[in-house]
Amino acid sequence: MDLSGKIAVVTGSSSGIGLELSSALLEAGAEVFGLSRRKSELGHARFHWLPTDVTRDEDVDRAFAAVLGRHGHIDLLVNNAGFGLFREVEQIDPAEWRRLIDTNLTAMFLCTRKVVPSMKAVRSGTIVNLGSVAGKRGLKGGTAYCASKFAVNGFSESLMEELREFGIRVLCVNPGSVNTEFFNHAGVQPKKFMQSDDVARLIVSLVQLPDGMLPDQVTVRPL
Ligand SMILES: NC(=O)c1ccc[n+]([C@@H]2O[C@H](COP(=O)([O-])OP(=O)(O)OC[C@H]3O[C@@H](n4cnc5c(N)ncnc54)[C@H](OP(=O)(O)O)[C@@H]3O)[C@@H](O)[C@H]2O)c1
Known part of the structure; x- marks a missing residue:
């Protein structure tokens, strides 16, 4: 997709990967709408x-109504908002569990259902979902986070199969550790990091592939 003049929505645009990605999309010529608190x-x-x-239906409805009211369609949705929580299972409060699943998984569904009708109408569009390597293998302390990111992979693969025949691309990006605010409150500290602007560049280059190509899953780790 040539991003020049395209309408992009990025959730979690206030820091980390979402902030760098918004900046990279602007550089590539897109009109960017950032959703965050x-x-x-x-x-x-x-x-x-x-x-x-x-996580709030009414906030999501209002945001997408604003973009669609102005432009009529959305070319790119990046479901990036999310947070980490690594803790022993009996130490996880049920309210925290629900907030994590609401943020990392249910919000993705809420946003996706808002863009699909206008993408189907024009038979094009790209949806990028942020998974994680923690969505490919279980980790100690990761019952909540890994469960949410495994679900993101299942959601994305199913969505890819569902939307492919409408000319809509669905891509799940599964990064290893990235140096962002995520680790200020995740309860774990990795030894190696990637940089968020590098991950943003990777996502933009995948989105920019020719329309006839459907990269559906990409895993990227620190070397
Ligand atoms: N950092 C890593 O190592 C890593 C690795 C793999 C995958 N990921 C995934 O990458 C994504 C971005 O993480 P990051 O590393 O860039 O972390 P980050 O710097 O903490 O950024 C998280 C973003 O999500 C937004 N967000 C969280 N809850 C939200 C809510 N209820 N409503 C709206 N926005 C919300 C935050 O915005 P507000 O607080 O302003 O709302 C913020 O902009 C997440 O899905 C994360 O799971 C991260």
Whole structure:
């Protein structure tokens, strides 16, 4: 997809991968709508912050109504908002479990269902979901986080099969550790990191592949 003039929505645009990705999409010429609770500090004429808690149906409805009301369609959705939680299972509060599943998984469903009708109407579009290597193998302390990211992989693969015949691409990106605010509160510290701008560049280059190509899953780890 040539991103010039395209309409992109990025959830979790206020920090880390989402912030760098929004910036990279702007550089590639897209009009970018960022959804997050904290303000996304991008200061660019083609960037629009829509204050949104992606776990709240009414916030998601309002944000997508604003974009679709203005442009009529969305070319790219990046479901990136999420957080980590690594803790022994008996130490996880049920409310925290639900907040994590709501944020990492259910929000992805809420946002996706908003873009699919207009993508189907024009028989094109790309949806990128942020999974994790923790969505490919279980990890100690990762019952909640791994469960959410395994589910993201299952959601993405099913969505890819469902939307492929409509000319819509669905890609699940599964990164290893990336140096972001994620680790300020995840309860774990990795030994090696990738940089968030490098992961953003990878995602943009996958989105920019020719329309006839469907990369469906990409795993990337620190070397
Ligand atoms: N860092 C890693 O090592 C790593 C590895 C694999 C996958 N990932 C995944 O990559 C994604 C981005 O993580 P990151 O590393 O960039 O972390 P980050 O720097 O902590 O950024 C997380 C983003 O998600 C947003 N967010 C969280 N809850 C939200 C909510 N309820 N409503 C709206 N936005 C919300 C935050 O915005 P507000 O707080 O402003 O709402 C923030 O912009 C996540 O899905 C994460 O699971 C990260």
